[in-house]
Amino acid sequence: MTGSRSKSIVIWAFVVTALLMLSAPTIVVLGASFTAGNIITFPPEGLSLKWYGAIAQASDLRQAFFRSLIVATICTLISIPVGTLAGIALSKYRVRFARTIQIYLLLPFTIPLIGSGIGMMLVFGEMGALGKLWPVGIATCVINLPFMIWAVTASASNLSPDLELAAANCGAPPLQRFLYITLPAVLPGIITGSLLMFILALNEFLVSLLLVDARSVTLPVQIYNSIRSIITPDLAAISVVFIACAGVAIALLDRLVGLDIFLKSK
Amino acid sequence: MGIVSTDLHKAGAIAVSVKDVGMVFGDVHAVRSASFDLPKGKFLTILGPSGSGKTTLLRMIAGFDNPTSGEIFINGQPVSAVPPHRRAIGMVFQKLALFPHMTAAENVAFPLKMRRHDARTIGEKVERYLELVRLGGYGGRRINELSGGQQQRVAIARALVFEPDLLLLDEPLAALDRKLREEMQLEFRRIQKELGVTTINVTHDQREALVVSDEVIVMDGGEIQQKAQPVHTYRSPANAFVANFIGVTNFIDGKVSAISGSTVSVESNGQLLSGVTAADGAPLVPGTACSGAVRAEQIRIASARAGLEGLETIVEGQVADSIFEGERIVYEVTVPVLGGAILRVFNHDPVSHLQFGPGENVRLGWNAKDMHVFKK
Numbered sequence: 181m182t183g184s185r186s187k188s189i190v191i192w193a194f195v196v197t198a199l200l201m202l203s204a205p206t207i208v209v210l211g212a213s214f215t216a217g218n219i220i221t222f223p224p225e226g227l228s229l230k231w232y233g234a235i236a237q238a239s240d241l242r243q244a245f246f247r248s249l250i251v252a253t254i255c256t257l258i259s260i261p262v263g264t265l266a267g268i269a270l271s272k273y274r275v276r277f278a279r280t281i282q283i284y285l286l287l288p289f290t291i292p293l294i295g296s297g298i299g300m301m302l303v304f305g306e307m308g309a310l311g312k313l314w315p316v317g318i319a320t321c322v323i324n325l326p327f328m329i330w331a332v333t334a335s336a337s338n339l340s341p342d343l344e345l346a347a348a349n350c351g352a353p354p355l356q357r358f359l360y361i362t363l364p365a366v367l368p369g370i371i372t373g374s375l376l377m378f379i380l381a382l383n384e385f386l387v388s389l390l391l392v393d394a395r396s397v398t399l400p401v402q403i404y405n406s407i408r409s410i411i412t413p414d415l416a417a418i419s420v421v422f423i424a425c426a427g428v429a430i431a432l433l434d435r436l437v438g439l440d441i442f443l444k445s446k
Numbered sequence: 447m448g449i450v451s452t453d454l455h456k457a458g459a460i461a462v463s464v465k466d467v468g469m470v471f472g473d474v475h476a477v478r479s480a481s482f483d484l485p486k487g488k489f490l491t492i493l494g495p496s497g498s499g500k501t502t503l504l505r506m507i508a509g510f511d512n513p514t515s516g517e518i519f520i521n522g523q524p525v526s527a528v529p530p531h532r533r534a535i536g537m538v539f540q541k542l543a544l545f546p547h548m549t550a551a552e553n554v555a556f557p558l559k560m561r562r563h564d565a566r567t568i569g570e571k572v573e574r575y576l577e578l579v580r581l582g583g584y585g586g587r588r589i590n591e592l593s594g595g596q597q598q599r600v601a602i603a604r605a606l607v608f609e610p611d612l613l614l615l616d617e618p619l620a621a622l623d624r625k626l627r628e629e630m631q632l633e634f635r636r637i638q639k640e641l642g643v644t645t646i647n648v649t650h651d652q653r654e655a656l657v658v659s660d661e662v663i664v665m666d667g668g669e670i671q672q673k674a675q676p677v678h679t680y681r682s683p684a685n686a687f688v689a690n691f692i693g694v695t696n697f698i699d700g701k702v703s704a705i706s707g708s709t710v711s712v713e714s715n716g717q718l719l720s721g722v723t724a725a726d727g728a729p730l731v732p733g734t735a736c737s738g739a740v741r742a743e744q745i746r747i748a749s750a751r752a753g754l755e756g757l758e759t760i761v762e763g764q765v766a767d768s769i770f771e772g773e774r775i776v777y778e779v780t781v782p783v784l785g786g787a788i789l790r791v792f793n794h795d796p797v798s799h800l801q802f803g804p805g806e807n808v809r810l811g812w813n814a815k816d817m818h819v820f821k822k
């Protein structure tokens with residue numbers, strides 16, 4: 181009795197500590213963004229929204245933010261068809277080299293981003309496309325695509341092969357089977373993957389840094405550039421905007437498909 | 447001209463014709479040279495143990511797999527080049543395979559939508575078929591809001607709503623509890639009679655096969671063992687496998703000692719059992735090693751000869767065990783004159799309250815012709 185009680189106290193202590201450590205940076209940056217002073221501090225000196233006003237006025241930040249949105253949109257739009265088809269193919273058919281492909285899906289966790297970033301810099305440099313936004317969109321798509329495929333495969337593996345046979349038996353030709361049966365079944369995975377891809381592309385720093393020039397900086401790069409000069413509370417404010425974007429994505433996800441897809445998927 | 451029209455007429459009477467169909471997966475012969483004809487409007491059950499090739503055969507008829515040999519004809523036309531969505535076959539899957547993101551009505555409407563019926567026809571037909579399976583008013587429910595039996599009915603309605611030439615049932619009742627299963631068996635029978643749709647049902651439940659079918663095919667090891675009406679299958683099994691698979695059957699090993707027509711004498715452990723029936727098509731000559739099969743319910747048990755008047759074969763034995771099953775008692779009786787064979791006997795006489803205990807000496811008797819002899 182007491183044994184299980186003290187055990188649960190220990191577990192709770194761990195959980196609370198972990199939550200504190202995970203949320204501390206967010207709380208700090210959130211607090212710092214509301215400061216009335218001119219330097220970034222925590223706890224903030226007084227409360228004001230003036231730094232939010234400042235970032236709304238700062239055209240370079242705003243433009244960088246829009247560029248990041250464009251990059252994230254390009255990345256998501258490419259990843260939806262590619263990731264969906266690849267995910268379905270991987271889970272449905274005995275694909276040749278399936279093991280090799282699975283290893284590729286692990287690569288983003290094993291190959292340093294700087295490696296793939298430099299590779300892509302060379303490719304796009306060769307094409308003379310450095311400094312444009314679409315290469316950044318493609319690059320973020322390439323490095324993050326495994327997440328999309330993973331999300332689609334997770335929901336496609338719930339799809340029983342009998343369902344498509346049943347649809348065929350009901351008179352549905354292959355395209356209709358795909359549209360009416362397969363696609364709706366993997367839709368939660370597609371939504372999850374898309375939001376994930378969007379957020380990852382929005383936040384992507386290292387690869388963007390290698391592919392952009394002064395005219396095409398994305399928001400994370402812009403923030404990085406600003407940090408190197410003077411650190412002002414507007415950076416905290418813009419970080420909060422970032423966090424808000426991610427929050428919106430998670431709220432959307434919860435509304436559309438429920439968050440249990442993350443909890444259940446392996 | 448005349449010949450052509452009789453040919454057409456003949457083709458019209460047979461809904462499904464399976465000719466020498468085989469299916470090989472790697473080195474597994476899932477189905478070997480299966481052949482049968484199924485007349486229109488009949489209810490055929492394919493009965494066999496798990497792994498006997500029933501699903502494989504059904505999937506080839508539905509068009510999901512093509513046979514590695516032989517050909518299947520539907521309404522007289524060879525179908526190996528016809529993809530499943532053009533076959534006009536309704537199927538109820540073992541795991542139902544209802545579309546989880548659609549309501550019951552949307553599931554039933556799906557085949558009509560794929561056939562581009564107009565919205566009004568679809569609405570009317572969906573309602574009519576939901577009524578037919580007694581689910582009127584449940585159309586708006588999501589699949590996971592329906593009970594197992596109700597889901598079953600949705601699957602039936604979806605398979606029938608487009609008036610297919612043929613209905614295939616792949617053990618859809620296997621997962622239900624016994625009471626519901628027996629209810630649904632009768633339901634299948636009722637609907638099939640009402641619509642007159644040609645049906646092939648697959649099961650490993652012998653009772654279901656006997657209760658619902660016009661014809662029964664017994665399969666084992668990918669081969670058809672027997673095709674006959676249920677009563678015939680039960681009373682005149684074609685071989686020892688069928689005799690053993692359906693019903694509770696006792697086998698007594700021996701040797702053929704004499705044959706005249708379909709009547710055989712069998713010698714077992716020095717005992718002569720005469721007047722025994724040769725199973726259909728069993729090639730027997732004197733000296734053939736054989737086994738005689740007699741059903742548990744065709745053996746009568748009594749404490750003395752008195753209870754066994756008129757029975758030709760009578761042996762003495764000792765009760766090894768008695769099992770109470772409610773409406774009947776099953777006795778296991780050791781018979782020393784048959785080499786210590788243990789015979790199972792049903793006693794369905796709840797009126798006399800007669801009961802034998804283990805160790806008791808009893809006599810068993812049966813009609814000689816109720817024993818069927820198979821080649822070993």
Ligand SMILES: Nc1ncnc2c1ncn2[C@@H]1O[C@H](COP(=O)(O)OP(=O)(O)O)[C@@H](O)[C@H]1O
Nearest residue numbers: 471474476494495496497498499500501502503
């Ligand atoms: N796709 C397949 N690949 C390999 N072997 C298979 C396949 N489908 C069925 N089999 C084999 O064929 C045999 C018959 O299977 P099946 O038709 O499913 O039997 P049943 O439905 O009577 O239980 C089994 O031995 C099974 O293992």
Ligand SMILES: [Mg+2]
Nearest residue numbers: 500501502617
């Ligand atoms: Mg099966």
